[in-house]
Amino acid sequence: MEQLVDRLAAHWQLGPWGQELLAAAAILGVAALVFVVALTYAGVITWIERRVAGRTQSRIGPNRVGPFGFLQWLADGIKMILKEDVIPAQADRPMFRLAPYAVMLGVFSAFVTVPFGSLLIGADLNVGVLFLLAITSLVVVGVLMAGWASNNKWSLLGGIRSAAQIVSYELPAGLAVMVVVLGAGSLSLQDIIRAQGGAPWNWFVFRDPFCLVAFFLYFTAAVAEGNRTPFDLPEAESELVAGYNTEYSGIRFGGFFLGEFANVYLLSAIATSLFLGGWQIPGVTPAAQADSVLLQLAGFAVFFAKAWALVFVVIWLRWTLPRLRVDQLMGLCYRYLIPLAFVCLLGTSALLLLVTPGSGADLALRLGTTALGGAGLLAFAWRVRHHIRRVGDRVSLDVLQRGARGVFDPALQARRYGAFRRGQEER
Amino acid sequence: MGALASYLRSIGRSVLSLADGLAVTFSYLLRRPVTLQYPDRTPEPVVKGLPERSRGFLEVDLDLCTGCGACDRVCPIDCIALEVVKDAAQGRLIRRFDIDLGKCMFCGLCVEACPTGAIRHSHEFEGGTGDVRNLVVPFVDAPRPPAKAKQEPPPAPKPLGAILRARMPGPWDPPRPSSPAQGGDHAA
Numbered sequence: 109m110e111q112l113v114d115r116l117a118a119h120w121q122l123g124p125w126g127q128e129l130l131a132a133a134a135i136l137g138v139a140a141l142v143f144v145v146a147l148t149y150a151g152v153i154t155w156i157e158r159r160v161a162g163r164t165q166s167r168i169g170p171n172r173v174g175p176f177g178f179l180q181w182l183a184d185g186i187k188m189i190l191k192e193d194v195i196p197a198q199a200d201r202p203m204f205r206l207a208p209y210a211v212m213l214g215v216f217s218a219f220v221t222v223p224f225g226s227l228l229i230g231a232d233l234n235v236g237v238l239f240l241l242a243i244t245s246l247v248v249v250g251v252l253m254a255g256w257a258s259n260n261k262w263s264l265l266g267g268i269r270s271a272a273q274i275v276s277y278e279l280p281a282g283l284a285v286m287v288v289v290l291g292a293g294s295l296s297l298q299d300i301i302r303a304q305g306g307a308p309w310n311w312f313v314f315r316d317p318f319c320l321v322a323f324f325l326y327f328t329a330a331v332a333e334g335n336r337t338p339f340d341l342p343e344a345e346s347e348l349v350a351g352y353n354t355e356y357s358g359i360r361f362g363g364f365f366l367g368e369f370a371n372v373y374l375l376s377a378i379a380t381s382l383f384l385g386g387w388q389i390p391g392v393t394p395a396a397q398a399d400s401v402l403l404q405l406a407g408f409a410v411f412f413a414k415a416w417a418l419v420f421v422v423i424w425l426r427w428t429l430p431r432l433r434v435d436q437l438m439g440l441c442y443r444y445l446i447p448l449a450f451v452c453l454l455g456t457s458a459l460l461l462l463v464t465p466g467s468g469a470d471l472a473l474r475l476g477t478t479a480l481g482g483a484g485l486l487a488f489a490w491r492v493r494h495h496i497r498r499v500g501d502r503v504s505l506d507v508l509q510r511g512a513r514g515v516f517d518p519a520l521q522a523r524r525y526g527a528f529r530r531g532q533e534e535r
Numbered sequence: 536m537g538a539l540a541s542y543l544r545s546i547g548r549s550v551l552s553l554a555d556g557l558a559v560t561f562s563y564l565l566r567r568p569v570t571l572q573y574p575d576r577t578p579e580p581v582v583k584g585l586p587e588r589s590r591g592f593l594e595v596d597l598d599l600c601t602g603c604g605a606c607d608r609v610c611p612i613d614c615i616a617l618e619v620v621k622d623a624a625q626g627r628l629i630r631r632f633d634i635d636l637g638k639c640m641f642c643g644l645c646v647e648a649c650p651t652g653a654i655r656h657s658h659e660f661e662g663g664t665g666d667v668r669n670l671v672v673p674f675v676d677a678p679r680p681p682a683k684a685k686q687e688p689p690p691a692p693k694p695l696g697a698i699l700r701a702r703m704p705g706p707w708d709p710p711r712p713s714s715p716a717q718g719g720d721h722a723a
Binding site: 163428 | 546553554555557558559561562563564565566568569570572
């Protein structure tokens with residue numbers, strides 16, 4: 109972006125004041141662009157979330173507004189803006205009004221350092237990863253403010269839970285990120301991506317077994333930091349009504365909502381940059397990609413595909429797992445994730461000392477880890493096939509057991525119930 | 536050693552069970568949904584698939600109605616408004632037979648009381664309308680003589696729900712003008 113500003117300034121022969129103005133305009137323009145992109149992504153994620161939730165539960169999900177219900181998120185957004193904005197009488201008004209902005213600020217500022225392509229990035233900070241870890245902590249402040257200002261015990265409990273959770277899970281997330289930073293030797297997200305390659309065995313996730321574990325640790329910790337199910341204790345509806353955003357309505361609730369969903373994309377994009385090779389295309393060097401607009405777009409597409417695949421995983425995880433208990437949540441963090449993260453950090457450091465980068469042993473390690481990951485995916489696909497074959501491609505909810513003629517058919521019931529019982533015995 | 540082994544075993548167990556849980560939900564993503572997209576994408580109208588004895592909105596076949604008023608008397612919430620008048624020239628006339636579908640609780644007492652089977656439950660249930668007054672369905676347009684209790688030959692049975700469907704207002708119809716013949720604002 110700075111190069112672009114310099115080039116334009118030279119082209120128009122601007123004085124120093126003109127240059128400053130141009131730079132300011134460029135910053136505002138990029139900020140607006142990133143904000144709009146982030147909002148759009150957050151909206152689209154809500155649609156994907158509801159479609160995936162539907163299909164997981166043998167439903168269809170939104171299907172009325174636009175093709176496949178795709179415009180549902182726009183309709184929801186309009187609804188949210190038009191709704192009444194209620195502030196409780198006993199609430200701390202300024203804090204209550206401010207809290208959603210703190211949450212949104214924490215999430216959307218993080219988009220500044222998240223790349224979309226090799227040149228498509230708000231600002232490639234040299235402390236990128238640290239900036240991300242720091243700025244996303246603002247979310248805690250917003251959530252605590254919301255919990256406190258609502259003057260409601262459930263909200264306050266939700267806010268405090270959220271603070272405890274985010275502060276705890278910063279540790280394994282930070283340690284897992286350090287594993288990558290060790291290998292890349294830089295904190296800048298673009299440098300970290302450049303240190304990887306296009307092919308899977310050149311990604312950091314498959315560099316050695318410790319990195320593979322670190323990827324899952326980071327992913328788990330990031331999901332927990334984003335207050336997503338199964339770690340959504342701060343807004344556990346069965347215990348705390350809706351946690352810190354119980355008293356919020358209208359567009360202020362929308363602020364929390366969009367922040368949460370933008371955070372889902374954010375954590376996926378960060379995981380993609382750190383572990384999955386970002387915008388790297390196999391066989392294309394980063395320098396070549398920077399020169400060609402077409403390769404730029406291809407890099408954007410690659411990044412987009414990886415990040416949205418991870419978004420899907422986050423959503424899929426949510427509709428699979430039940431919520432953890434508070435003590436289990438803390439136990440998972442302090443008894444499992446943090447020790448494992450330390451082991452990974454030490455293991456990767458040892459391997460960095462023992463194995464020369466680029467040597468045959470290094471390649472063997474990478475290929476071996478990739479094979480391990482591939483075998484895991486294959487085993488997973490086999491299990492999916494097993495589950496489909498066991499139940500068939502359609503769940504029968506026909507409680508009346510009506511056959512083709514629309515009346516009760518005992519033979520059909522016996523057949524179906526027998527199939528179900530056989531399935532039970534197989535297990 | 537025992538503690539470490541159980542620690543590692545619990546990690547392995549949770550990873551495997553988590554992966555299998557994800558496999559179960561993923562298998563559902565590859566299955567067809569079971570949703571029936573009521574109301575507009577059902578294979579056939581839901582009204583047709585309802586059980587034989589299901590109680591939908593009431594309908595009255597005036598070719599059978601003797602105007603005895605048994606249904607009106609037995610109705611526990613007065614959702615039936617029946618008016619029979621004596622005319623010097625024509626004798627007894629049914630002037631009004633309104634049923635308030637909004638009040639009816641589908642108890643079926645009127646159907647049991649009816650000696651000729653003139654009032655019955657149809658299978659219709661979709662009565663959404665923009666104005667609550669439209670839920671009062673009049674079955675008599677102009678005063679007409681009641682039917683005989685025994686008719687030879689008996690009139691042909693009408694298809695279930697046909698009488699009601701012809702008289703139900705559409706969802707966006709304006710409120711029906713309440714004519715003096717129908718006794719003014721019945722819903723009030």
